[in-house]
Amino acid sequence: MSIVIENMTKSFGGTSVLRGIDLTVDSGELVALLGPSGSGKTTLLKIIAGLEWPNAGGLVVNGSDWLGLAAQDRRIGFVFQHYALFPHMSVRDNIAFGLTVRPRVERPGKAVIAARVDELLQFLQIAHLADRFPGQLSGGQRQRVALGRALAIEPTVLLLDEPFGALDAAVRRDLRAWLRRVHEETGSTTIFVTHDQEEAFELADRVVVMGDGRIEQIGDADQIHDHPATPFVARFMGATI
Ligand code: ADP
Numbered sequence: 001m002s003i004v005i006e007n008m009t010k011s012f013g014g015t016s017v018l019r020g021i022d023l024t025v026d027s028g029e030l031v032a033l034l035g036p037s038g039s040g041k042t043t044l045l046k047i048i049a050g051l052e053w054p055n056a057g058g059l060v061v062n063g064s065d066w067l068g069l070a071a072q073d074r075r076i077g078f079v080f081q082h083y084a085l086f087p088h089m090s091v092r093d094n095i096a097f098g099l100t101v102r103p104r105v106e107r108p109g110k111a112v113i114a115a116r117v118d119e120l121l122q123f124l125q126i127a128h129l130a131d132r133f134p135g136q137l138s139g140g141q142r143q144r145v146a147l148g149r150a151l152a153i154e155p156t157v158l159l160l161d162e163p164f165g166a167l168d169a170a171v172r173r174d175l176r177a178w179l180r181r182v183h184e185e186t187g188s189t190t191i192f193v194t195h196d197q198e199e200a201f202e203l204a205d206r207v208v209v210m211g212d213g214r215i216e217q218i219g220d221a222d223q224i225h226d227h228p229a230t231p232f233v234a235r236f237m238g239a240t241i
Pocket residue numbers: 012017035036037038039040041042043044193
């Protein structure tokens with residue numbers, strides 16, 4: 001599913017948070033939104049998810065006007081930084097959640113849901129955790145469950161907001177390799193937000209560098225490292241290498 005964003009703006013109160021974003025993400029691409037805190041990355045992700053509304057601009061997904069669709073019709077898989085798992089539900093029920101709350105006409109039968117959840121548990125290598133509750137899991141395990149919940153609905157677009165931000169370095173590295181594999185196997189169009197350069201460059205096909213509500217540069221690691229397009233990018237790259 002391709003995503004085309006045109007001249008998108010967003011402000012909160014009097015503060016401009018997105019100042020004219022133009023971005024095309026190709027079907028099956030894995031794109032990172034990289035930038036310092038407050039640059040508007042999460043706001044852009046939330047608009048694509050239908051959790052925020054832009055002030056102006058277009059958003060077209062696979063040829064359809066995405067802003068005209070109700071959020072539940074967009075089939076977005078969204079993974080939050082802090083997992084947002086339901087603490088009173090088992091791993092199995094957390095993953096099944098997105099399927100059980102679909103409108104009755106679209107809802108798969110119980111057996112189909114159970115089979116799909118089993119498949120995901122295997123795929124994410126968490127089958128042995130199926131009957132545990134989130135409080136009994138490590139951070140890395142919880143994030144796998146969160147990804148399972150996002151993937152269960154067979155999302156059109158997979159969005160991840162600082163998915164590994166709360167984890168320690170070794171677990172982050174492990175999950176990065178693993179997200180790459182999930183991406184390759186599902187082929188889903190994926191956008192993830194990070195402020196971590198290493199993570200962005202290691203994972204993404206293309207990196208979108210954002211600063212103060214604008215896209216400063218789009219490119220791969222070599223282009224952005226070796227040919228920063230603006231003084232902002234040069235400073236940002238230099239500051240955190
Ligand atoms: P990033 O993800 O790059 O850290 P955000 O998109 O979260 O940036 O935030 C960009 C700016 O918008 C920040 O200054 C933030 O305080 C502000 N902002 C985000 N959400 C809201 C909101 N719901 N109300 C008011 N201001 C907001």
